Amino acid sequence: MSLVVTPLELPERWDEPGPRGDAFRAFHAHAERSNAMRFGPDVVARSPEERLASLQPSLAEACRAFVAHRDGQLVGALKVYTPLLESTDVAEIVISAEPDLPDAEVLDLVEELTTHGEQVAAGLGRGDFRGGSLAAASGAVTAATGFGGVDPDHPEVAPLVARGYVLEQVYRISMVDLAALPDLDERLAAARAGAPGYDVVAWAGETPAPHRAGMCRLKEQMAADAPGGGVLFEPEVWDDARLADFEASAASGGRTIRTVAAVEGATGELVGFTSAFVGTSTVVNQQDTVVAGAHRGHGLGALMKLANLAELREHHPNHTRVVTWNAEENRPMLAVNEATGFVTVVHDGVWKRRSVS
Ligand SMILES: CC(C)(COP(=O)(O)OP(=O)(O)OC[C@H]1O[C@@H](n2cnc3c(N)ncnc32)[C@H](O)[C@@H]1OP(=O)(O)O)[C@@H](O)C(=O)NCCC(=O)NCCS
Structure with missing residues (x-):
């Protein structure tokens, strides 16, 4: 039929x-x-x-x-x-x-x-x-x-x-299991020590007012710089209304967005962030991760990923695993994830x- x-x-x-x-x-x-x-x-x-x-x-x-x-x-x-x-x-x-x-x-x-x-x-x-x-x-x-x-x-x-x-x-x-990272605190301390000019900040829900303009610029950079192969999307333009709408829809249905960001100590500028979407499943979905171009290669990607796992362990103790999607050609991001402990589940x-x- x-x-x-x-x-x-x-x-x-x-x-x-x-x-x-x-x-x-x-x-x-x-x-x-x-x-x-x-x-x-x-x-x-x-x-x-x-x-x-x-x-x-x-x-x-x-x-x-x-x-x-x-x-x-x-x-x-x-x-x-x-x-x-x-x-x-x-x-x-x-x-x-x-x-x-x-x-x-x-x-x-x-x-x-x-x-x-x-x-x-x-x-x-x-x-x-x-x-x-x-x-x-x-x-x-x-x-x-x-x-x-x-x-x-x-x-x-x-x-x-x-x-x-x-x-x-x-x-x-790929996915990481927090139970497989008994040395998370030591690794996070080492990552902090390796990025002396930067501070890590974290929040749940909406981006705090002082960081909203910086977050809009990083969202644009994420869209522009994440490898898109032949399926590139056009450059994105973010303003506060778009950020607010994104945050509202990401939180709808009872989910929480938990964000870890890197701030340059000398300027107070937001120079990177990673977002984790915490829902009903015990597996958290980690989406955007980006570091502003001028600040790459200083260990901030690795620092933010480790800090994010520590945040999840503290605030969502029942959410014990984190899954993430990365282009197979994105060596810098995969290098960070592999070093963190992410293991391949499947490919799309x-x-x-x-x-x-
Ligand atoms: C991926 C990204 C967040 C990494 O940030 P970062 O602060 O530079 O990360 P780190 O300094 O912690 O580590 C970068 C790792 O990538 C490696 N790397 C950097 N550039 C590289 C390159 N061109 N080719 C291969 N490896 C590279 C570094 O050597 C390091 O690995 P190592 O620790 O084994 O030496 C950053 O490159 C970025 O914002 N990229 C654009 C956005 C993006 O692709 N996001 C992910 C989408 S899923």
Whole structure:
């Protein structure tokens, strides 16, 4: 029987009674099963509140979600993300399959949902399509960056290759377990001693007033300098309203953003930060890490990562692991993470196809 793809209409609340709530809860349960299979239990687990919040539009991005049924069974889902402030030609097409689906059915699902995602994207005036798949540290098809690869026959990959997508970049997903770092305090003390001209500051939630302008400049630097391979986004412009919106949406659904930043002692200037998103899962998601260009190579990346782990240990003792996503070609960031103790969990491929119309 053919695949039936239906837009997901978001309920007011995750536990709303009735068909909208039921459809959302089925979508959420599917997302949890699919993520647990791909990343391992808990690694990217979310509560239903967090998931509903993550689907709401922000100032910078909108998300449209769809569910796919075959013979009345939910077999997969599709999300189409569209940046709203920059890169307004881009659409990210994210597909998930039920864990127990046979390979041939995964292949058909990815094929059909990619077609559906491209149609949705084109309808929104987007022509720069981004896709995703499982990847590896190396494979028969190497990413355009030269780092990481894929098996072209994999059921998530074959449909993308067939329709002309190019594997632009491979991301390494890696995790550290605080229990494996009994010497964290000693290492943090050594990192502090190795960066004498700098102070470390930390906060939960909104960026404090004295650091907001500096944070906006670092957000712009993060967008510009994190390696993007052939899937670069346009330069970002951040002001206080954008920062406030980002912080509000990151905290929605009950999550906390915990930030560790480096301040230059002589000027009081914010010169780097790293952010950790603490939610329901015991695994914390570490996202942006950046050091301003003139201050790189002084050990601040390593210092902030270690300080962040110490902050988590103190304020969130039940959150014992941290996961992070890094481009496989980002040697400076991977050097810091490997030295900290992060270990590879899985790889993700980032694909691109320009629409011909
Ligand atoms: C990644 C980043 C935060 C590191 O900050 P930093 O303060 O320079 O980090 P550190 O000084 O603690 O360590 C840098 C490590 O990278 C290594 N390194 C620096 N430049 C390098 C290069 N071009 N090639 C390879 N290794 C490099 C350093 O030797 C050091 O490793 P070591 O301790 O084994 O010698 C910084 O380079 C940055 O802001 N990059 C742009 C943003 C980015 O990519 N963020 C991560 C996105 S996921």
